Amino acid sequence: xxxxxxxxxxxxxxxxxxxxxxxxxxxxxxACFPLTFPPAHRLLHALTRALLPxxxxxxxxxxxxxxxxxxxxCAYGLPGLRRCPRCASLLPDAAARCGACxxxxxxxxxxxxxxxxxxxxxxxxxxxxxxxxxxxxRWLGGLLAQRLPPAWSPLPHPPPLVVPxxxxxxxxxxxxxxxxxxxxxxxxxxxxxxxxCQRLLRxxxxxxxxSLPLARRAANLRGAFVAHALPRACTVLLVDDVMTSGxxxxxxxxxxxxGGAREVAVAVVLRTPAPR
Ligand SMILES: [Zn+2]
Ligand SMILES: [Zn+2]
Numbered sequence: 001x002x003x004x005x006x007x008x009x010x011x012x013x014x015x016x017x018x019x020x021x022x023x024x025x026x027x028x029x030x031a032c033f034p035l036t037f038p039p040a041h042r043l044l045h046a047l048t049r050a051l052l053p054x055x056x057x058x059x060x061x062x063x064x065x066x067x068x069x070x071x072x073x074c075a076y077g078l079p080g081l082r083r084c085p086r087c088a089s090l091l092p093d094a095a096a097r098c099g100a101c102x103x104x105x106x107x108x109x110x111x112x113x114x115x116x117x118x119x120x121x122x123x124x125x126x127x128x129x130x131x132x133x134x135x136x137x138r139w140l141g142g143l144l145a146q147r148l149p150p151a152w153s154p155l156p157h158p159p160p161l162v163v164p165x166x167x168x169x170x171x172x173x174x175x176x177x178x179x180x181x182x183x184x185x186x187x188x189x190x191x192x193x194x195x196x197c198q199r200l201l202r203x204x205x206x207x208x209x210x211s212l213p214l215a216r217r218a219a220n221l222r223g224a225f226v227a228h229a230l231p232r233a234c235t236v237l238l239v240d241d242v243m244t245s246g247x248x249x250x251x252x253x254x255x256x257x258x259g260g261a262r263e264v265a266v267a268v269v270l271r272t273p274a275p276r
Contacts, residue, residue, distance in 0.1 A: 057069035059120050060072055083112070085097060085110055086106055087111050087243075087271075088266075089273065090116065106246060107253040108264045109264065111243065111265065111266040111267070113267070115271075116272070118273065124140065125241050125269070128179040128241060130175075132176060134179075137182035137186065137241075138182050140269045142186045143269070144267055145190035148187075148191065152265060160235040160236055161236050161237070163200050163237065163256070164178060164183070165180045165200070168202040168224075171205060200226075200252060203224065204223050221247055221248060222251070227261070230260045232260060235265070237264075237267055239268070240267075243266065
């Protein structure tokens with residue numbers, strides 16, 4: 001079987017799997033489900049690249065071969081600071097975990113983040129979320145991968161299945177692609193772990209989480225996720241761009257556990273700091 005034939009067969013299988021799990025008709029799926037780039041996103045991305053020449057750090061604009069120069073990686077990645085192992089919030093003291101996780105432990109066993117969702121790092125998320133910059137999203141996945149071996153010790157064996165937080169079909173059509181999937185691909189490629197965007201699906205949509213007050217975010221996600229056809233008793237690494245209230249990770253994690261996962265860990269590029 002040629003590579004092209006194999007890829008076409010894999011795409012047909014992915015579409016069929018998505019259809020079975022979502023209950024949608026084939027006509028309701030984007031043409032290249034699960035990954036599409038509508039012309040508007042491609043144009044916006046091209047304009048962004050034209051305004052910001054290659055070889056410049058996205059944050060400080062100094063010459064850099066990577067999207068972030070090494071100085072900005074150190075300054076904003078906060079590699080020396082400790083994070084809560086359950087929710088990835090920065091720990092202000094020598095506590096083993098944060099007060100919120102001590103009171104209400106999340107369903108996932110571990111959470112890891114590369115940095116905090118604060119200016120100017122929030123610009124990176126805007127680029128991958130609304131600018132269609134899939135290459136930056138994959139690079140951020142590789143950056144996040146560097147954090148995992150020290151933060152997740154010992155690493156599970158066999159390696160975890162990397163699963164992105166899914167978008168609903170409606171949101172996927174609007175946005176054109178799922179930035180969490182691109183981040184997950186970059187992370188999985190860097191660590192040579194298996195990655196699959198078809199095992200967790202979003203079957204019910206509501207308002208965007210970011211548009212809701214924290215108190216309403218959990219209710220907005222009830223029954224939103226379904227996991228299916230997971231490898232028996234596997235460990236799953238759930239990947240997203242940002243974690244704020246933790247509601248999305250919590251509901252996706254519960255769906256993965258209902259679907260047969262043995263345990264779930266979470267990795268996000270940026271973590272919204274806890275309110276003080
Ligand atoms: Zn820089
Ligand atoms: Zn915590």
